[in-house]
Amino acid sequence: MSRSQARIEPSEGRFFIVDLQSKNGTFVNGARVQRKEIRSGDTITLGDLDLLFTTDGAPSSEPSLRPQAIRPLKHTIIGKLVQASEPGAPGCGPRAEARLQILIEVAKLLPVSDDIDTLLHKILDLIFRILDVDRGAVLLVNETTKRLERHAVKTSLPLPDDEPIFSQNIVDYVLRKSVAALFADAVLDPRLDAARSVVTQSIRASMCVPLKPKDDVIGVLYVDNRSAAHVFTEADLEFLVAFASQAAVAVKNASLYQRLERETVERMQLVLDAKLASLSGVVAGIAHEIRNPLNFMNNFASIAAGLAQDLSDDLHAQGARLDPDALAQIEENLVYLRDSMARITEHGRRADAIITGMLQHTRRPSGERALADLNAVVDESVRHARAGAQCGELEVRVVAAYDPAIGPVEMAALDMGRVFLNVVDNALYAMRQKKRERGAAYTPELSVSTADRGEQVEVRIRDNGMGIPKDAAARLFEPFFTTKPPGQGTGLGLSLSREIVVQGHRGTMRVDSEEGEYTEFVITLPKENRGAPLSHA
Structure with missing residues (x-):
């Protein structure tokens, strides 16, 4: 029908x-x-x-x-019909107006709700406002297993965590028959045959209706009362059916919106990956072509510097036989030549570092993500950074606070280790510069902490170094932008780090700083990265 x-x-x-x-x-x-x-x-x-x-x-x-x-004649469903204009008839009076208002509120959720869990809890809140309900639950069909799974529950009184919220027999009956069902006295109802779930949970009256936006049942809406039988009427069931029809459409809309959003993101990611792969190939080819002559320049500069030193040694050996003024002029030219060779070598190494950074940006994923101990990865990165930064001149006080509640996190451990290492390296550099300015009055301190934030984890790395100027903070993650003097930074470390966190792990990376006081990097990562693209090496 x-x-x-x-x-x-x-x-x-x-x-x-x-x-x-x-x-x-x-x-x-x-x-x-x-x-x-x-x-x-x-x-x-x-x-x-x-x-x-x-x-x-x-x-x-x-x-x-x-x-x-x-x-x-053949079923037991329909009760009395009376004229709608008759006083006291169903559909009239304040209660009917309240129900109509509830239906209107559900209709308002149709175009604006895309968070299914929030939507389902709003649905239960509306049900509790109009019906005499002790417990309510919304169960949705898992698209993979085709089984009902609990998504939202609400009770009028607190219940123990291990106590069931609904009758499995009732929801199975409704799902199997694909019909709305009213159980005025659930214990005595022959359709349930004194089901164990009804008896053990002391369910007196219950209603359950399918969520059916079109032809397929996507779930059920269940309510019950455990204090009295016959508290629900046919009119209540009709209202719940109408309510569930709109709720099912709202849930379906939210599900379709999420699917469309996910597919759009995946489609855009595929297009972006294809463009990046093409661009990466071009950049990698150019970088390799530049590196070949650059290597020759660096090698010949080193050889020239050696020859200049040999020439200087020979001149000193023959100094007595040469005119003093001519010898002094030759010595001056040799010093200038050696200085030029040193500058060529220095800038050649800097150019090589830039090319290496470019190749790291264009390199494809290093491997599959796996569950890893985030605290261990962060701690190891801090130790490596301190050991490799030549901190003999800098005594740094490290304050570590690792949250033991953090479980395994799905990530590319080597890539994330590089991110933490890079951030700590920058922190050590800033503190070293401040130490040189302020001397013994300054005590370098590095604070490292991790925290469990539910579905995400958070890593904070804070130093009390030079801080970052406001005009520079806005460009901090731009490729090739650096606050370090020429020759001491390529400007690719933080941009690569942010790419690993944001694009590779669907996390966030932000910086908070006050010039002359501190700099703090805050990195968040989801505990699971289902469907996310692999991080870049």
């Missing part, structure tokens, strides 16, 4: 049945009709349901005449 199959219209003591363009049609005494007057004793067929229409007398022009009952 369609959700809106037909309606009965009273008119001056007569009654007409009107088909509402239903899929299966409306039949009176076996004949399909669009609009037809019905009389007491007529048989109405709606889908698979046969109904007997009766009144309290023969058709009359008296306005008080009304249908007393539509009795089913």
Whole structure:
């Protein structure tokens, strides 16, 4: 039977049945009709349901005449129908207005809600506002296993964590039959056959309806009352069916929105990966072509410096035989030549470092992510940075606070180790510069901490060094931008680190700094990276 199959219209003591363009049609005494007057004793067929229409007398022009009952011939579903205009009839009064308002509020959720969990909890909150409910639950069908899974629950009173929130027998019955069900007295209802879940949970009355936005059932909406039987009526069930219909559409819309968003991101990622792969190939080729002549320049500069030193030694050996003024001029030129060779070598090494950074940016993923101990990775990175930074002149006080509650985190440990190492290297450099300025009055301190933030983990690395100027902080993650003097930084370390965190692990990386006081990097990572692209090596 369609959700809106037909309606009965009273008119001056007569009654007409009107088909509402239903899929299966409306039949009176076996004949399909669009609009037809019905009389007491007529048989109405709606889908698979046969109904007997009766009144309290023969058709009359008296306005008080009304249908007393539509009795089913083969099913036990329908109760009384009365004229909508009759005082006290279902659909009238303050309670009906409140229910209509609830339905309107559910309808408002249709176009704006994309967070399914939040949406489901709002649905239960609305149910508790209108019905006498002790417990409520929304269960959705897992698309993979095709089994019901609990997504949202609400109770009027606190319950122990291990106590069930719904009757498995009732939700299975509704899902299997794909029908809305009212159990006025669940313990005595023959359809449940004194189900164990009903008895053990002391369920007196219950209603459960399928969430069916179109043809497929995507879940069920369950409510119950454990204090009294017969607290729910057919009108309550009809309201819950209407409510669930709108709620199902809202849930389906949210699910489709999430899927569309996920597919859009994945599609954009594929396009971006293809473009980056093409660009990476070009950049890598150019970098290799530049590196070849650069290596020759560095090698010949080193050889030239050696030859200049040999020439200087030979001149000193023959100094007595040469004119003193000519010897002094030659010595001056040799010093200038050796200085030039040293500068060529220095800038050649810097250019080589830049090329290495460019190749790291273009290199493809190093390997699959795996579960790793974040605290161990951070601690090891700090130790390596201190050992490799030539900190003999700098005594750094390290304050470490690692959260033991952090479980294994899915990440590329080597890539993230490089990120932490890079940040600590920058911190040590800033503290070394401040130490040279302030001397013994300054005590370098490095604070490193980790924290569990639910579905994410957080790493904070803070130093009390020189800080970062405000105009430089905005460009800190730009490739080739550096606050270090020429020759001491390539400007690629932080940009590569941010790429590993944000693009490779779908995390965040931000910096907070006050010039002359401190710099703090805050890195967050999701504990699981399902479907995320692999990080760059």
